[in-house]
Amino acid sequence: MDIPERIEAHLASLAEPKQADLRQLHARVLTEFPGCRLWFNDGTNEVGKVVANPNIGYGVYTINYANGSSREFYRIGLSANTAGISVYVLGLEDKTFLARTYSDAIGKASVTGYCIKFKRLSVINVDALHSAIHYGMTVDQASDHAGPAPRPATEL
Template sequence: MVYAGTMIGYGPYHDKYASGREGDCPIVALSSRAQYISLYVAGSRNGKPIAEAAKAKLGKVSVGKACIRFKRLADLDVPAARAGSRFGAARQW
């Protein structure tokens, strides 16, 4: 699916926030930006967002709560990112 016209994503799930706001989000999404590529992974492992939990294994990347940013695919440890993405898809946050 395409989200916001700039992102391709897989596995929509419906989420409801504590504020009462709700909406559909992808479990895994990819977006190309001017300076980098962003991989978004929804979900948590042991109470920590998957991207943050896997940060040390992902290679030459910048990590936010659910976002993994890299300049070139060669900078990303693809098997580690794939493992985290599969965990997120299986758990659906």
């Protein structure tokens, strides 16, 4: 099965309303970034043990480790969890950026250094979430401020 088929199978396996919310987010990312690299992680480790929730990834950035090694990973991740949905914005140098920029505007969500968690799309400001996703997909990983500036919360 290729990655789009694996993503579709995963989405189809989710109960409503998470399925509809994740499908809406997935479609929006694909519409806004049609040529982005897609990822799917089923949440299992190399021996098949479940170690995380399955997640869908978009885009690519390079993780550079202290030992000099590196690997590619996705920039944006979507994951259903027991409490709702998590959106991961990875590769930001400034771990306070998401909370400083989006916490006040996004509504009923928890915003950390790399994750925005919420119960349903209906309880958050979806425009603020999409602004965070857009920023994460377009920011230059070498400098958080090299990408397009996020829209101020007053414009969301």
